[in-house]
Amino acid sequence: xxxxxxxxxxxxxxxxxxxxxxxxxxxxxxxxxxxxxxxxxxxxxxxxxxxxxxxxxxxxxxxxxxxxxxxxxxxxxxxxxxxxxxxxxxxxxxxxxxxxxxxxxxxxxx
Numbered sequence: 001x002x003x004x005x006x007x008x009x010x011x012x013x014x015x016x017x018x019x020x021x022x023x024x025x026x027x028x029x030x031x032x033x034x035x036x037x038x039x040x041x042x043x044x045x046x047x048x049x050x051x052x053x054x055x056x057x058x059x060x061x062x063x064x065x066x067x068x069x070x071x072x073x074x075x076x077x078x079x080x081x082x083x084x085x086x087x088x089x090x091x092x093x094x095x096x097x098x099x100x101x102x103x104x105x106x107x108x109x110x
Contacts, residue, residue: 039067039107043086047104054095055104059086068110069094071101083110 042061048054059065065086071078078101084092 037109039109040065043067043107045069045104045107049102052095052097053101053104054093056091056093057084057086057107058091059088062088064088066110067107069096070105070108071096072103072105073099073101077105079108 040061042059043065044058044060045067046056046058053071055069057067057069066083067086068079068083071080078096080096080100082094084094086092
């Protein structure tokens with residue numbers, strides 16, 4: 001009976017640790033950190049990996065858009081403190097070095 005109680009207590013403790021870790025991971029989501037809504041679907045981001053992560057942001061909307069880029073580095077979220085203002089029908093390019101970001105994730109409002 002003691003072994004069963006000990007096993008159940010360990011299981012509950014493990015679940016508590018997993019829940020805490022998940023809460024920390026969710027708090028680090030770049031979109032949540034900004035507390036922002038989604039970027040309109042008429043704004044697109046295309047990326048290439050060439051000595052760094054290069055993202056071209058194209059605004060196909062009728063209005064000017066302000067967006068930032070969410071990256072990851074080794075699976076961890078990374079959002080630089082940059083806001084890109086893109087006029088209707090225009091594109092801008094931005095990049096991050098390989099030691100700060102190695103994957104483009106999505107566009108987020110700023």
